[in-house]
Amino acid sequence: MILDTLHLTKETLREEVEKMKSKGYRFVTITCLEIDEDFVELLYHFDKDLELIHYRMQVAKGTTMPSVSTIFFAAFLVENEIYDQFGIKFDDLVLDFGGTLYLDEDEEEVTSTPFCRYSVKRK
Amino acid sequence: MPGMIKNVLKNFISKSATRPYPIEVRPGFKDARGELTNQMSKCTLCTLCAKKCPTQCITVLRKELTWEVDPFTCVYCGICVDVCPQNCLSHSTEHKKPARTKTKLILKQEKPPAPEEIIKTDEKPVVPEKIDPGHDYH
Amino acid sequence: MSKTIIPFGPQHPVLPEPIHVSLTVEDEIVTEAVPAFGYVHRGLEKLAEKKDFNQMIQVVERVCGICSMIHAMCYCEGLETLMNVEVPRRAKLLRVIWSELHRIHSHLLWLGLYADAFGFESVFMQFWKIRERIMDINEATAGNRVIVSVNQVGGVRRDLSPSQLKWILDEITVVEKEMKSMESTMLNDYTVKKRTVGIGVLTREMAYELGASGPVLRASGIAQDMRQLKYEAFDELDFEPVVEQDGDCYARGVIRFRETMQSIDIVRQAISRLPQGDTFVKVKGKPEGEIVTRVEQPRGECLYYIKANKTKFLDRLRIRTPTFANIPPLAAMLPGIELADVPVVILSIDPCISCTER
Secondary structure: OOOEEEEEEOOOOHHHHHHHHHHEEEEEEEEEOOOOOEEEEEEEEEEEEEEEEEEEEEEEEEEEEEEEOOOOOOOOHOOOOOOOOOEEEEEOOOOOOOOOOOOOOOOOOEEOOOOOOOEOOOO | OOOHHHHHHHHHHHOOOOOOOOOOOOOOOOOOOOOEEOOOOOOOOOHHHHHHHHOEEEEEEEOEEEEEEEEOOOOOOOOOHHOOOOOOOOOOOOOOOOOOOOOOEEEEEEOOOOOOHHHOOOOOOOOOOOOOOOOOEE | OOEEEEEEEEOOOOOOOOOOOEEEEEEEEEEEEEEEOOOOOOOHHHHHHHOOOOOOHHHHHHHHOOOOOHHHHHHHHHHHOOOOOOOHHHHHHHHHHHHHHHHHHHHHHHHHHHHHHHHHHHHHHHHHHHHHHHHHHHHHHOOOOOOOOOOEEEOOOOOOOOHHHHHHHHHHHHHHHHHHHHHHHHHHOOOHHHHOOOOOOOHHHHHHOOOOOHHHHOOOOOOOOOOHHHHOOOOOOOOEEEEEEEOOHHHHHHHHHHHHHHHHHHHHHHOOOOOOOOOOOOOOOOOEEEEEEEEEEEEEEEEEEEEEEEEOEEEEEEEOHHHHHHHHHHHHHOOOEEEHHHHHHHOOOOOOHHHHEE
């Protein structure tokens, strides 16, 4: 059983999300999962009248993504979490924890991301 | 406030809702999952409980003929009791008392169970019918 | 007027769990609130790589200490759909009974804490006294008080005997009676209204846009309840989402009070419709594929994403808990209110921080 998903790319992301918002959809969450050595998958879930719509997108590890938290404020928490756990950075976050959502601020400079074998260098 | 005054006055004359704990202890419920024990005379040391345990708190040493459980790692989910083919594991109705040191419960097998007592793993375990305690819970 | 930054939490008398909020205050009025997390992060999603999918039931139960049963139910439902298992009707209704009992005791816990937050101690003790009956039902029927461990893939692990069912009915009747005696205090009392009416208002549009869920969403006038998805046995049970229009702290309190009464009614219905039969089916094989399941928890909508690859271990388990969704509305609610009302507003979303961080 595979989820019915719509395809999305990094370029069309913000445009599509804006469209969803004008259609009256509610942002639910983003799911991130590791698929292989180089790629992770992002699933954007939206809801309207108890119907879920999923968008799927593959991105290379370490990519910087455009944030949707300027469109849906609710997205800031999950985008920060994904940066913590997968090392996918989001640009223009409304509230940027800079990789310290769960971690302490004076952690070591280089931290490995727990959900995929990939390390991020933090300033 | 006025609605509450009626309630407060009622509480003055009714029985206390709490118990003076160490002096008066409520008896455990019939189906409560208290301390985990093993009836070693029936155990075949099959290690099924150790494999299924979500916290790996049970260690079975077949060479030394011992079965041990760490009560401080155990989460009292009762899965080992459900899967045991010999029905030799059981929870007592009382909870474990607090302790100063973390000690394991180590049980040693004196002699293995007689062959006719051994239930084969692929057979369905016979679950003894629980005695219905009726309404007398408190 | 000069700005002052006041740290709220992680240890605060009204907070049962640690969350930190930096409040920028201008003359007693909050102008900015920035939440910070990371005090109870345990990495439970990651454990899916080490524990097999059956053992994960015991792990997901520990995501939240209060709605443990509903977490496990959501997880099991997802795996059952992936493995094409048809759960017996009796098991589905038993799940509903236990999950609604969890909702009752969670709401009673919250009502108590809420009364405590605005300083009404006797109401706090009264609600917790009522709650103890539900905890006793949990211990007597499932074995444990909070983390009941009754779910397994394919059904439930415990059954309820006729005398136990009768006892549950008797107990919830007493709970209902005691709740009714609290109704005038909780809903009409001057003290309660003074501290909650018009505080922390979340309008209908804001609640929807910020992704609020559960009682927070319904208090703002949107009738959305995941039980409308008819999961488990909710297709044959009579039920209407409880809605309030005001969107303030008072409305959230009323929602939870009325939902408690509604859950008592659902337990009664489920017991009256309980058929005879098995409580579980034997499940063979391993799950494969991916699925999203949603259930309604006391705090709101809970979403599970499960991806399995036909081995013992799941590829990915993602849990989106209700408080995770309710944090952004909280951050939007806080600016503009008085410092003295901050504890009441934070508590009004029923924060479960160990859920949020997992």
